[in-house]
Amino acid sequence: MSFLRRRKGTGSSKSPNFVGSKIEDGDGKKKLFESPGKKWSCWDSCCWFIGFICSMWWLLLLLYNTMPASIPQYVTEAITGPLTDSPGVKLRKEGLTVNHPVVFVPGIVTGGLELWEGHQCADGLFRKRLWGGTFGELYKRPLCWAQHMSLDNESGLDPPGIRVRPVSGLVAADYFAAGYFVWAVLIANLAQIGYEEKTMYMAAYDWRLSFQNTEVRDQTLSRMKSNIELLVATNGGKKVVVIPHSMGVLYFLHFMKWVEAPAPMGGGGGSDWCAKHIKAVMNIGGPFLGVPKSVSGLFSVEARDIAVARAFAPGFLDKDVFGLQTFQHLMRMTRTWDSTMSMIPKGGDTIWGGLDWSPEGQSFNCGAKRLRNNSINNIVQNANLNLADNVKSVNYGRIISFGKDVAEAHSSKIKRVDFQQGAVNSVKLPNLTTSCDIWIEYHEIGNHRIKAVADYKVYTAGSILDLLHFVAPKLMARGGAHFSHGIADNLDDPKYQHYKYWSNPLETKLPNAPDMEIYSMYGVGIPTERAYVYKLNSGTDCSIPFQIDTSAEGGSEDSCLKGGVFSADGDETVPVLSAGFMCAKGWRGKTRFNPSGIRTYIREYSHAPPANLLEGRGTQSGAHVDIMGNFALIEDVIRVAAGATGKELGGDHVYSDIFKWAARINLQL
């Protein structure tokens, strides 16, 4: 091919030769030669075009690589004005240095998982990341991927023949995907004041498992204990600062109870282990009391965070392009992950509100955030709107409602049919089993029960548990063995020694460590899923029978109802109530949940979107994951790691109405 073309090139410049050869070839041959020549031309220009682009690309790449490293910064500064120093550099100038070792506890989804043993379809993926990184395998062999990412449906542990294990070390969760940082910015800033791997530890765990199972299968809790002890020992007895994020917060609550508990079930560290080893727990975006999102995730796989994969491949996963029933596969997969059940809202109606009230209901208005960004002129106008909004408050307590009218009607007007007694356990319809090779528990429910679920009309945090037990009995049976979602009446009841209560702050006491400090740091100012409007899905055979009613919209622009989702203040994933309540009220002072009077602090960070594209995910973000790059938060963390106490940090730092809302919750303390 290239030879052919070469000749052509010379032919046009040295015509005599060309002509000569032409004549010798004769007319007949000429036809043969010319016609391919013309056909080639399209090909040729394509080749040329691609070649051109490639060489330009390489040239640019070369230039980029030879460019001094300071140019991008220079350009950014030229556009946006001088950048502020990163918190690490700033605090280093203040003279802060390494003091307390730090432990990171990553949350759900953000930790990498790699394959150690798999079926034949996963050949060649040994020790390659299945979760995190590029997610290349998700595209290449989606079914194989889903199979390997699933856990056993009965035990919640590995299926036979498959071993997927968490990545260990700082690389486990520094970047979730290439370029999408999670812990990396915090690590880099800590390194600026002298931290390195001997003073930092990433407590990576398999976030798909229930917390106690991470110990059963991988001895993760033991490893964490041993590593914290090592950190303290090798750093001259300085206690560690623990920084859990998202679900890691619950995991670490579990750890603190586990480490104190006696040996067979717990870590046998004794009751003063935490006091001896932990200086502070700095929870970032912690869903202490669960997140409503997880309900929709379990109910119909529609939460954004749990099914992050959807965000990566929206077109692919949302539609059944290949007839693969991707959604059901996804649901089947996530339903085998016990950990998702740790985030079902805890505390029932007492915390989350009943049919006609909710802590946030009367005062939060969804337009408020936008107002702060607007110019002063609009304030008056908006204030009027706010008044209007306040009159028509949202029933956040009704976490799931069937139909928008139900969500807004007064409780006395709703006719509800109890789904538990009312519904007969109908026999499975035979056609369901034939057409759906994919197992999801909905197919075992049958049509009657599905209808019964819809007839109950409205579910509060308390009844949601019943609902999930009803629609997914197997899942909840596994979950019930590992997690509990209630409120303890008497914390000294010996039943609370069981590990299933350890991750629920409402059913455990904090450790006896009066010198320890607990921070709750989270973003505010972003609408966060709080309640849903559902509808019955027009039942095709193999689909999930419930769906968020995306057509349900609130009346005004400022309404909290958008796309079938009522939102409240929060960090896009965790509502303020869940992240802040324990530190604002539940543990404040000496309460029955905090007998030793551990000091608690609330640090809120108001969300401001990045000013321009150059800033990437922003340095002032309040979003659930992006907050890990928030300079103010990083500065707080570094100060505490370098030895500051909560008081020196400035105590509470609040933008939302968390204290007001917390006051409205009637919890015995």
Add this chain to the structure above:
Amino acid sequence: MSLLRRRKPITESSDSKPLLEKEEEEHHQEDDDDDDEEGNGKNKKTPSKIKKKRGEKPPSKWSCLDTCCWFIGCICITWWLLLFLYNAMPASFPQYVTEAITGPLPDPPGVKLKKEGLEAKHPVVFVPGIVTGGLELWEGRECAEGLFRKRLWGGTFGDVYKRPLCWVEHMSLDNETGLDPCGIRVRPVSGLVAADYFAPGYFVWAVLIANLARIGYEEKTMYMAAYDWRLSFQNTEVRDQTLSRIKSNIELLVATNGGRKVVVIPHSMGVLYFLHFMKWVEAPAPMGGGGGPDWCSKHIKAVVNIGGPFLGVPKAIAGLFSAEAKDIAVARALAPGFLDNDIFQFQTLQHVMRMSRTWDSTMSMIPRGGDTIWGGLDWSPEDGYPCSKKRENDTQITDQAGADNAVCKARSANYGRIISFGKDVAEAPSSDIERIDFRGAIKGLSAANTTCRDVWTEYHDMGLAGIKAVAEYKTYTAESVVDLLHFVAPKMMARGTAHFSYGIADNLDDPKYKHYKYWSNPLETTLPNAPDMEIFSLYGVGLQTERAYVYKLSPHAECSIPFKIDTSADDEATCLRDGVYSVDGDETVPVLSAGFMCAKGWRGKTRFNPSGVRTYVREYDHSPPANLLEGRGTLSGAHVDIMGNFALIEDVIRIAAGASGKELGGDQVHSNIFNWSEKINLRLDNEAMQ
């Protein structure tokens, strides 16, 4: 530009026409008419002709560039196509092809042993060697911006090319302390990724890990004891608390695996590092780990040393003396053209030398035991080693080989003379050599060439007189080599002797041996009191291994290293090639160093092994990969490639799954190690002392 070109295909098809004769053009137009697409070709022709007139030159000028672009495009497309095919190809395809060519592949040992029913039992600990572990940047100077937590060592070595001086600066340690220079923190990578692959595709531990995983191992039962291999062993504890971490992690492994002891697998320098660890962990707290005298027997089932330079390697001398060893200056192998020539006036070799001389760990591999082990002027344990043996084995003419061997014996190399100046000196009987002692020589003031001061090597402090004195001593044995290094590089050796020792202990109970500098020398320490423990020495044989060198004074350029291996010295009969005498070994470690301790020094109850820890020697005969498809081969005996040797992996897995040395078949020897060990006159029993 792309617009211009887009048009060209049309212009060109018509361009060439006017150049042709008219008849042809008419023919051509008929052709055009035949094509429906080109129906309006005539309309197009006019504007294109006008264009051609306007810029007659551009088309011919472009054509070369165009062809290039076209060519690149072609290659890109084919490449993508192949890449796509490769990705879409079922994973079993390459195996299928390989099998079609070479016949059915043997199962990898992991699969084979899984079929036998072996399962994960004892947790395993890997201790990587020098060079193979990755290092990453945690804090650096301005020139290293953007490299935070990127690998400086290992991986692609991209920055060696991009900013060599900056790289050298960051890889160097402080010349006085042997620790971090100020403002620079380079730290070892942790976890299994630290040393599974050295560079992309160049496995170190990966194959072993993969095979262990087959029988059920995973990260909770495997631990990579990565350490900063540039530091002296005790300094890894001082700076990073690495020894404490290893201790804590081994304890954790034992605790979380139901009390099963660990199997430790050190490789290369890791062998010495682990010897150091075993002494450290027993020693009381301020200097040691405070584990008590029975820590090892409680926590370690077996130490499976792979290619261990127990008694040092002669290569280390060449490396320190003139930066010419292959292994230590691996960077040279990666970039030979670049580093060997002073293309950019960077004096690269000196920079490399300066850098590697700040690494205290290199001094852990200077030959230990002096003339007793390595031989004197006129004898060496390996005397009579027929260096052409391997080749003749292959041709299977045994008779002739025997005859040749006899000839060889008559004229064998004087391996004891580790450094000789000139080939004649290397071969002459010792009585004929006139030696002038260098030790007293005055180091002349450095000739006023301060110009090359920016590249610091200690040779410049030595001056001409000192250099000449070194050459006039003519020949150096293992013992005097240490003196030589003290003479040519006093600063470095001062640091080195604070951390390492190269002698043989007369009385092991002497309290001075409690100092950490003796801990990595098997000839100056006793093994721990752990009678149930087993020590294996696994190494490759059948490769030419550097053992002694012929040096020359290098023609004195201003800033170059004054000594150089005399690559012109060759002698078939005495294994002299390019100035290097070689002997049996694994290409880096001679058999003597790897095998002696397990073959004799520790065999049975000796004063070095008071509790009678059982030792086993397992040799693996090298055979090169049969074809390119095998990569680095599954039967290799080379120092690093042996990590992919199936027989070795099988042995390791069996041990990890619970087998003892006896069940493995005891010793397995191809070389003359027992013979040679016999020749070494080392006192082994305590009683003889009194």
